[in-house]
Amino acid sequence: MIKTELVALIEKKRAELIKAANTNGLTSSVAIRCSQELDQLLNEYNRKYIKRVPSTSY
Template sequence: MILQISCKISYVKKVERNLNVSKQDLILLIEQKRGELIQVALKYGFTSSLAVRNSQELDRLLNEYNKISNTKVPTH
C-alpha cells in the first residue's frame, strides 16, 4: 500500500513538473483520483476543503491528459 501511494505521488509530481508521463499512467491516475474524490465528497461533503483539493488535483490530471491527447505528431 505504501509503495502504491508513493508511486502515485511520484507520478503526480512528474505531471506537475511536465515530465514525460505516459497516457496510460495518466488514465490510471485519473481513475484513482476520481475514486478518491467521490469517496471524500460523500464522506465530508462536496464543498469540503478536502473534496475541493481532490477536485483541483483531478482537474490538473485531466488538463495534462488533454494536453497530451491534443499534441499532434509531426509527419515527415
C-alpha cells in the same frame, strides 16, 4: 508519463474525490483539493492526447 499511467492516476483521483465528497461533503476542503488535483490531471491529459479541432467561423 505515459498515457496509461495518466489514465490510471485520473481514475484513482476520481475515486478519491467521490469518497471524499461522500464522507465530507462536496464543498469540504478535502473534496475541493481532490477536485483541483483531478482538474490538473485532466488538463494534462487534454494537452497531451486530445487533438485540437479547428473551430469554424460563421
